[in-house]
Amino acid sequence: MSAESDEAPPSYNSLFPDKMKPNQIGRNLRRGLSLGGSDESETGGKGCVHFIASLGCLLFIVGIALGIPITMIVIGASNLDDCPIERYIPIWLIVMGVFQMIETIFRTCFHGSRNDEDESQGSVDPVACFLCAWFIAGNVWVFRNWNEYTSVKMMNVTNITSSNYCDDLTMKFSFGIIISSYLLVGGIILCFCLCCCCFLKNDS
Template sequence: MPGGLEKACHQCISTIASNACFVCALFAFLALPLSMAFTGMKFLEDCPIQPLIPLYLLVGGIIGTLKVSLLLYDSTRMRRLLSKAVVIDDDDDDEYPWRRNVHKYYLHLILSLFLFLWFILGNYWVFSVYLPDFIPPFQHPQGYCDKTLYLFAVGVLALSHTVLALLILGSACVYVCSRGRFAADED
């Protein structure tokens, strides 16, 4: 049955990824990593209390932009294939055409893993100096962080936590529903 589950997951992901709304959502989502990279670059020297915060935004923005761009490329390519009526059929010799491009999926996996670890590091860097001075203190001029930079980083992390929680909740719902359906099919 694992092969059937693998094929069902592939068809589900193919359907979602080829949806025009998904492509539009990816284009809209592209604004976040681009703004992260821009903000990190603009304020690179403006947070001496924790100089890794602008670096977190810059590197996360660049890698995030790469990840979303690859997802956009894959989605538009899949839409093009589906518009040409290239459909995976049960009679196909290769039921899992994604296996031919396994290097691309490893790239997505590596980028996702890097972004997750970078997210954890960003949490540490940003919240280790929670609410720093936003104006350089006279007696300690290195103990501040630009207000725009810091609040943007906190906002990015809050948004990331929200999306991560929704993904976990959605995955749990799909798992529970599929287990219920699988149990009903066995009876």
């Protein structure tokens, strides 16, 4: 076996340019706000360019990342009392949206303050752990009632009572969020497997 085949697969950090990482964006923003870079080669106009580019990337990422959480909060809050079949579904949307916003803002704006040594040491993110557990709870509440609910509040029709009712948008939006999350995770895993396969094939 050749010496090249003994090399380890590429790391996560090597697959993405440093300038697009949240921690690098945060560092560039701090350099711009301090009117210069970390050394003399990055002072003046170059630091200003880094600041403008990083600010543009930051606004773009935050605008996209916060769109879905804000929509979740709005739909959940506006239909808080319109899902008697499972009153936790609108609450699930609100809490999920709020904590996703917190997680997005933290990772985008404040992750850059961490040192490289801190990044190399594994740490548990309590917000991410809570989101994972809350997501599983939402799966139970939505899928358990998906085939039982009616989107029309019909009080005087046989076999249909007010307890069967849930706002159609609230239920379908929650269902769509869950399915989209599974598709996103599956797509990431598939892309990672394809990258590993291509790397091993080229290395052999």
